[in-house]
Amino acid sequence: MIHVHYFARYREALGIDAEQLAWEEGFARLDDLRRHLLARGGDWAVLGERNLMCARNQELCGLDEPLTDGDEVAFFPTVTGG
Amino acid sequence: MGIRVQAGAFDPGAELNALHAANVGVGAVVGFVGYVRDFNEGREVGGMFLEHYPGMTEKALGKIADEAAQRWPLLRLEILHRIGRLEPGEPIVFVGTASAHRQAAFDACAFVMDYLKTRAPFWKKEDTGEGPRWVEGRDSDQEAARRW
Numbered sequence: 001m002i003h004v005h006y007f008a009r010y011r012e013a014l015g016i017d018a019e020q021l022a023w024e025e026g027f028a029r030l031d032d033l034r035r036h037l038l039a040r041g042g043d044w045a046v047l048g049e050r051n052l053m054c055a056r057n058q059e060l061c062g063l064d065e066p067l068t069d070g071d072e073v074a075f076f077p078t079v080t081g082g
Numbered sequence: 083m084g085i086r087v088q089a090g091a092f093d094p095g096a097e098l099n100a101l102h103a104a105n106v107g108v109g110a111v112v113g114f115v116g117y118v119r120d121f122n123e124g125r126e127v128g129g130m131f132l133e134h135y136p137g138m139t140e141k142a143l144g145k146i147a148d149e150a151a152q153r154w155p156l157l158r159l160e161i162l163h164r165i166g167r168l169e170p171g172e173p174i175v176f177v178g179t180a181s182a183h184r185q186a187a188f189d190a191c192a193f194v195m196d197y198l199k200t201r202a203p204f205w206k207k208e209d210t211g212e213g214p215r216w217v218e219g220r221d222s223d224q225e226a227a228r229r230w
Binding site for chain 2: 007008009010012030046051055058059060077078079080081082
């Protein structure tokens with residue numbers, strides 16, 4: 001199982017803040033999961049944005065980050081706190 | 083080292099004074115306070131909502147604080163960030179550093195803010211005259227973080 005979170009503008013665009021996906025062998029890296037979600041089409045195109053940020057198990061990472069069954073993943077736009 | 087993420091208001095003066103707290107080894111205290119403006123990119127802002135990623139926020143701020151503590155000889159470091167609904171004029175973030183000499187305190191404070199702006203999972207949604215609008219990340223913030 002992969003736990004996926006969406007924040008801020010992405011959460012609103014997708015109309016969902018979190019979901020659980022059954023683990024698939026094809027989810028070798030975070031980008032594989034992102035492409036799987038992009039393939040849903042429509043609003044999911046936000047995950048194709050150039051400035052997309054992501055985290056694995058609550059740590060910022062790149063799209064080439066390896067994934068493991070049970071991981072928590074998050075996708076979000078650039079951060080704007082401070 | 084202190085990390086706080088809270089909805090409630092805070093008193094910047096009290097935070098600044100607490101960094102010294104009768105530690106006579108402290109020769110320099112530097113504090114940064116970020117406030118909610120009533121304008122942004124030419125539009126009036128009536129207030130904002132601060133969203134964050136519970137769990138990751140504390141970890142991300144802790145990591146930034148640890149890195150600052152490794153790079154500069156700090157005696158104290160405090161990071162306080164608010165979440166939820168905020169009005170114009172309210173303080174939104176506080177970063178305070180204390181050290182024996184001023185340069186470490188100045189540099190560490192600037193470093194923490196630059197890293198926080200680019201690596202801590204907070205997002206601002208402003209109320210403008212044309213409705214709510216998510217604030218977009220700035221390239222200049224990314225550049226500021228790269229100088230460290």
